[in-house]
Amino acid sequence: MNDMAKNLILWIVIAAVLLTIFQNFPATGSSDSITYSEFVTEVERDRVKKVTIAPLQITGERRDGSRFKTDRPYGIDDSQLFEELRSQNVVIEGKAPEQQSVWTQLLIASFPILIIIAVFMFFMRQMQGGGGGGKGPMSFGKSKARLLSEDQIKTTFADVAGVDEAKEDVKELVDFLRDPGKYQRLGGKIPRGVLMVGPPGTGKTLLAKAIAGEAKVPFFSISGSDFVEMFVGVGASRVRDMFDQAKKQAPCIIFIDEIDAVGRSRGVGIGGGNDEREQTLNQLLVEMDGFEVNDGIIVIAATNRPDVLDPALQRPGRFDRQVVVSLPDxxxxxxxxxxxxxxxxxxxxxxxxxxxxxxxxxxxxxxxxxxxxxxxxxxxxxxxxxxxxxxxxxxxxxxxGAERKTMVMSEKDKEMTAYHEAGHAIVGRLMPEHDPVYKVTIIPRGRALGVTMYLPEEDKVSYSKRYIEGRIASAYGGRIAEELIYGTDSVSTGASNDIQQATGMARSMVTKWGLSELGPIQYEEEEQGYLGSQTRSTHISNTTAREVDEQIKKIINKSYAAATEILNTHRDKLELMKDALMEYETIDAKQIDDIMEGRKPRKPASWDDSNGNGAAPVQDVAEEEAKPAAGSDPSDNIEHEPATGKEIPKES
Missing domain, CATH: 1.10.8.60 (Helicase, Ruva Protein; domain 3)
Structure with a gap:
């Protein structure tokens, strides 16, 4: 029973109740209510012109035109009253007892039953999730997909920027939804499924909404996690219900966000084929390409983990096309x-x-x-x-990261941080093929006491061996600067993250990228382990592992020596940059240019001399605070290239 029929029955019940109530209300007029004794007195004084006698009530009209009514006492003998009325020529009318119609009697008799039916329907609607559905215990098998009509979607391709190649790939979907005969006449079939792949935040969901907005077709939106519940079989039921709803709205688009929540490879979980997620995936595979044809339904899914999806989901006939929505240039x-x-x-x-x-x-x-x-x-x-x-x-x-201006630092820690960041900046500036130094600051940001920031002049798609060696050298520049100024015994722990980054890049050069003397051989690979987790495995002998370690150490020693030579040669610039950082706390590329040319750096445009000499106020000493890693970057040193999955050094 649909919602319209339920509402019609409800209104019929309400109308019947109101009709019964109104019919039982006595007719009201302008009559005066008097007692029976007063009525008798009125008759004796010849003031009554006309009376109407009913079994329980007497109504009448006086000679002056006013009306009255009185209750007739039960069991009284008023035969003498009739004689009195006749003697005074009062018009007497009789009124038979009111007889209710058959329909009224039937309604009154069935009224309790109607109330019970109405209460039962109310509780059933509540169990099914109310008028909107979707949250009651009886609606477990119903789809949670949200339907947006063509009038509700205002997003178009004009609202999507930076992914021109992806837009070109999906424009023919819009053309097909507008004019399917154009393709069908030539025997062409539009892809049944489009898988959008790309890093988070690149606009996959926005692009899917733009497709629906351009094509002016209904748009079903659902997340992959909405299919799976604790009860086995619920997810498969929701998939069936979603496609049943989509058939009624065809042509339409079904958008499944984060499909990897339900589309992961089968056989890696506990329970085998009886797992709820796997049953849901099986039903999705059948609905997309099974015995029953779902013409006019295009499934668009988005994920940033295409490597974990089941192969059956990506084969032709299901997700025929992959659209890479990469980071914008x-x-x-x-x-x-x-x-x-x-x-x-x-x-x-x-x-x-x-x-x-x-x-x-x-x-x-x-x-x-x-x-x-x-x-x-x-x-x-x-x-x-x-x-x-x-x-x-x-x-x-x-x-x-956000500035932590309230963090207290001693003058000694502040000076050591200045040397550390100056070492990063000078080595990064002088190493060949290194990214330009954009800004240096000793104001604590995020988890670091100071930050040296590099910005590439153009977007990079690959990295040379010389570039990576320069990145390793600049990572050690902070530690080397501390050694030159304070000696080996006074080096701080601030370079821990720098060492981690440099070692990771050196290991990748040897084991993955083939940029060492061991040749272009992969000695380390990622595998999908138990429960779908990513594990690193090496299939090498102990002798080869020793050679790998030697090559890593050789690369690091070479870069370390190059950074040491640069800082020894430009010791004066190290001192000059330290002084600038102590005075201004943050310097930019123009001031770094002044320092590298041997001049005193100019004042920053936003510098304020309100505190006298222009120097920032010295903060109090906090001996009990532990010193975090100076010059460290909290992010990992390696990232995956979206299109190929290749590992590349991460930009600062």
């Missing part, structure tokens, strides 16, 4: 920034191209967050527009 980042800047009042000095160049590796979500952070910075200062200064502060916050 510099032109794509500029387009994305312009889209988000439409909602923000920007100053004349804001240049989206400059911001795009300084945000390599940012996804669409990161850029949206950047614009929002800049707007928040401007709002805190009670500004009416967002200037380039706020965008720079927002970029530094996202890339280097």
């Amino acid at each position: 510099i032109r794509g980042r500029e387009q994305i920034l312009k889209v988000h800047m439409r909602k923000v009042p920007c100053g004349d000095d804001v240049d989206a191209k400059v911001i795009a160049r300084g945000t390599p590796g940012f996804s669409g979500a990161d850029l949206a967050n950047l614009v929002n952070e800049a707007a928040l910075f401007s709002a805190r200062l009670n500004k009416r527009i967002v200037s380039m200064e706020e965008f720079d502060r927002a970029k530094d916050k996202i890339m280097m």
Whole structure:
């Protein structure tokens, strides 16, 4: 029974109840209620003109035109009253007892039954999740997919920027949904499923909504985790119900976000084929390409883990096409920034191209967050527009972490951090093929006491051996600077993360990238272990493992020696940069240029001399606070390239 029939029955019951109540209400008029004794007195005084006698009530009209009524006492003998009425020529009318109609009697008799039926239907609707459905105990097998009609979807391809190649791949889906005969006349079939693959925040969900918005078709949206419940078989039932609903709305689009929650490879969990997730996956495979044809239904799924999906899900006939939604390049980042800047009042000095160049590796979500952070910075200062200064502060916050200005540091720790970061910056500046140094700060950010930030001049798609060796050398620059100034015995633990990064890159050079004397041989690989976990395995002998360790040590010693030579040669610049950091706390590329040319660095544009000599106030000493890793980057040193899965050094 659908909702319309339920509502109709409910209104019929309400109307019947109201009719019964109104029929039992006595007719009301302008009659005066008097007692029976007063009525007799009125008759004796010849004031009554007309009476109507009913079994329980007497109504009448006086000679002056007014009306009255009185209750007739039960069991009284009023025969003499009739004689009195006749003697005074009063018009007498009789009224028979009221007889209820058959329908009224039937309604009154069935009223309790109707109440019971109404209460039963109410509880059944509650158990099924109410009018909207989806949350009651009887709705376990119902799909949780949210239906958006063509009028509700306002997103178009104009709202999607930075993924031009992906948009080209899916435009023919829109063309097919608008005019399917164009393809069917030539025997062509549109892909039944499109798998969108890419890092988080690159716009996979937004692109799927844009497809539905351009095609003007219904859009079912659901997450992969919405299928699986604690009861076995519920997920499969929801898949069936979702496709049944989609058939009624065809042509339409079903979008499954994070499909890896339900589409992981079978056989790696506990319970084998009886696992609830695997049963749900089996039903999804059958619905997408089984005996029953689901024409007009296009399934679009999104994931950032295509490597864990079941092979049967990716074969032709199910997800026929993979659309890679990768991180945007510099032109794509500029387009994305312009889209988000439409909602923000920007100053004349804001240049989206400059911001795009300084945000390599940012996804669409990161850029949206950047614009929002800049707007928040401007709002805190009670500004009416967002200037380039706020965008720079927002970029530094996202890339280097929030400033921890309240953290107390002794003058000695502050000086050691300045030397440490100066060592990173000078080595990074002078190593060949290294990324340019963008900014150096000794203000604590995130988990680091100081940060040296590098920005590539252009987006990189591959990395040379010389570049990686330069990154290893610059990672050791901070530790080497501490050794030169304070001696080997006074070196701090601040370089722990630097050592971890350098060792990881050196090991990858030997075991994965084939950039050592051992040749282009892979000595280490990732495997899918128990319960789908990723494990690293090596299939080498002890002798080869010893050679791998020697090669790693050789690469590190070579880079360490190169960094040491640079800092020994440019000891004066190390001192000059340390002094600049102690005075200004943060220096940028222009000031670094001054230092590398042997000049005293200029003052930062935002520097304030309000405290006399222009130096930042010295913070109090906190002897009990442990010193975190200076110059460290909390992120991992290796990242996966989205398209190929190849491991590459991660940008700072």
